Amino acid sequence: MARRRSPSRPHQPLRLSANPQRVEAGPDGHDYVVAAIAGSRALKVYRCPGCDHEIRCGVAHVVTWRAESDSSGEDRRHWHTPCWTNRATRGPTRKWS
Numbered sequence: 001m002a003r004r005r006s007p008s009r010p011h012q013p014l015r016l017s018a019n020p021q022r023v024e025a026g027p028d029g030h031d032y033v034v035a036a037i038a039g040s041r042a043l044k045v046y047r048c049p050g051c052d053h054e055i056r057c058g059v060a061h062v063v064t065w066r067a068e069s070d071s072s073g074e075d076r077r078h079w080h081t082p083c084w085t086n087r088a089t090r091g092p093t094r095k096w097s
Contacts, residue, residue, distance in 0.1 A: 021034065021035045021036075022034050026087075027087070030066050030067070030068070031066070031067035031068075032065065033067050034062050034064050034084065035062060035063045037062065038060055039058045039059055039060040040058070042056075042059055042060065042061060043057055046078035047078075048061075048078065048079050049079065050083025050084065050086075050087055050090065051080060055079075059080075060081065061078055061079060061081055062079050062084050063076055063077070063078050064077050
């Protein structure tokens with residue numbers, strides 16, 4: 001007997017407030033807000049500044065921004081989680097403005 005698929009939930013736009021956030025001290029002396037993005041909420045392709053590779057749709061990752069700026073500005077960056085974790089030992093490929 002074939003299984004019935006459950007009805008899909010309506011698409012909801014990404015809201016940073018719905019993602020767990022933490023504040024981390026960066027090696028550059030700035031504090032950064034780090035928000036975890038679940039793979040199911042990753043709906044766009046981004047380029048990771050740590051490795052310069054794509055973060056594809058459906059891949060869990062983190063979004064970061066300086067704590068002194070707001071989360072809606074151009075200061076947000078999407079990183080692969082391991083790239084963000086290891087950023088102190090391997091510098092970003094692109095300079096933060």
